Amino acid sequence: MDKKLIKTFAIEARVKLRESVMSKLAKLGITDEQISEITEIGNDTIEIKDNHERFTGNDVKNRAKLVEELNKREQQTGNRQIAYDTLVEEVAYTWFNRLIAIRFMEVNDYLPERERVLSSESGIKQPDIITHLLDTEMYAEFDLATKERVTELLSDSSADAVDELYQLVFIKQCNSLNQQLPDLFEKINDYTELLFTVSYIDDNGVIASLLNIPEDAFNVDEGGQVEIIGWMYQYYNTEPKDKVFARGSRKIRADEIPAATQLFTPDWIVRYMVENSLGRYYIDQKLANPNETRTEKEIADEFGWQYYLPTAEQPEDVQLQIQDERKAKSDFALQELKLIDPSMGSGHILVYAFDVFMQLYEAEGQSPRTASELILENNLFGLDIDQRAFQLAYFALMMKGRQYSRRILSKQLRPNVYVVPNNSDIGEAELQLVQMQFNDQKKPNKTY
Structure with a gap:
């Protein structure tokens, strides 16, 4: 197990996931300083006044839930920046946990679909779940409207279409795993799905970095160990832990205790x-x-x-x-x-x-x-x-x-x-x- 490589990945993954969450929040008109006003266009479309981004359908409802959650956290903490940061952190680690778990499961062939979700056994960039999507049970379970959207996205080779399709499939995979692993793939808030923006075509993205870690580190039949999950989590907390202790004698907030006290036992x-x-x-x-x-x-x-x-x-x-x-x-x-x-x-x-x-x-x-x-x-x-x-x-x-x-x-x-x-x-x-x-x-x- 190359712990140096694992540490580099985990630290960088946290930064990338947080940045992607904050980027999507900004498009939704939400920052650590303010929530932009919206203009309603028709029955199911809104436009963010500050950046003119438009959202339709379920995205409108999910943004409203996101604003409600952020306001609730601000009331609890009395500080908008803390409320914003804890929300970003929560969403980022939710997707980090799931990416790592799915990687472990796909390498060991534990996924119910028996199709890789992050990679391809043939070595191509497109994950097997996308390549064989139309033949999977997952596709069969889609409603008619989703199937039609999948067909449209499969015929569109643009980066936006590729990412939209993959995010749809990845979230569906996570939700289906709720039946087998409910305490990890728990039912999540709709706004958490709205803030998932991971891409497999991004050569500098989290998935590409994760795939750089040799499969043998995950494969229990080839000497891999499930303990790799713990090491990744330890390293994921490196920056938050350093920040806590860099503040000297300031009282540690409740949400900071896990990062400050986490230590993976050798x-x-x-x-x-x-x-x-x-x-x-x-x-x-x-x-x-x-x-x-x-x-x-x-x-x-x-x-x-x-x-x-x-x-x-x-x-x-x-x-x-x-x-x-x-x-x-x-x-x-x-x-x-x-x-x-x-x-x-x-x-x-x-x-x-x-x-x-x-x-x-x-x-x-x-x-x-x-x-x-x-x-x-x-x-x-x-x-x-x-x-x-x-x-x-x-x-x-x-x-x-x-x-x-x-x-x-x-x-x-x-x-x-x-x-x-x-x-x-x-x-x-x-x-x-x-x-x-x-x-x-x-x-x-x-x-x-």
Whole structure:
């Protein structure tokens, strides 16, 4: 994994996405200083007075929703520039998350259409989804008016037509993925779609830059790792994080906390933590069996746990205490063992814990397909204050599950990861949910 290349891409992608969002906002007559007046022309057309840009149909309704959202944010923050900037940031990272997710899925052939959305297997610039659009289920699901518009755009080779068609198809793909991955490809506000302007024909655009990263970095069959998602998010936050700390002692705003505190844990630290917590718990359970002849190190070596540290030699009384503790751990089923990361970020620790749980289930004779579903349903839990990080942790775990179970995306299975809302929004119902999830009095869960 070329982290330097990934870092360059992520930092530049944020800048490009924000610039494209602000450019579209300017065409709509919206800046961080003012909202331009409009002139209504007919029943469904408006003209922006300051730049004479015209918008029709749904774009008119979406602009009105956009203005309403911006005004609401200004009332909440008391500052128009902050309201404008947080909206731009939100839209930019929404599309960043989705671009990265779709790239991972297309390289691993996980997309429902089985057609690449950002690239072509033949190496041409036009994505396969556009080349084969008329033969896809996506096209069949378009209404008559959309099909007619698609036909018009396919016959028009202008850059504007190519971009309009691609944006239509990309948004449709994202909305269709809501059925398989609802917490990443969630139903979005109409104004977010209005501000999507990514182009595959732009040689300096985000898609072109993303495709410069070798496919092997994404392809799990060729040594790629889902952890690339976390590294991209870490690097995406580089500039916002630097800006926060450059301001010295000024109080950090709530919307700045995620960027200021986000830190992707290096792989060796993650392995050390998981192997010496979850791994140690499992080994202790094995060693409590009087028929077990292997040592700690031998069991760890069989699993390939390079960072596992065997228990140091202890006095006899301490050894007896350790034996008693191991006996207490000896009676449990893997499905009862739970690992929680209370500050999960984009899920690096949970992803490696998934791998370790998979090893344990397979050692107990469970099939990888069944084990992957059991792990997501029973063993892994995570929390974070950052909606963006939560989405990526959710996605990373679902992709780990998809690696072992081809049908997992159609089973409406949901990992036990959650975004922690603003404390003013936490009510009795949420507190009861936490108690039910982690404190089952009838059958105590063993949590690490």
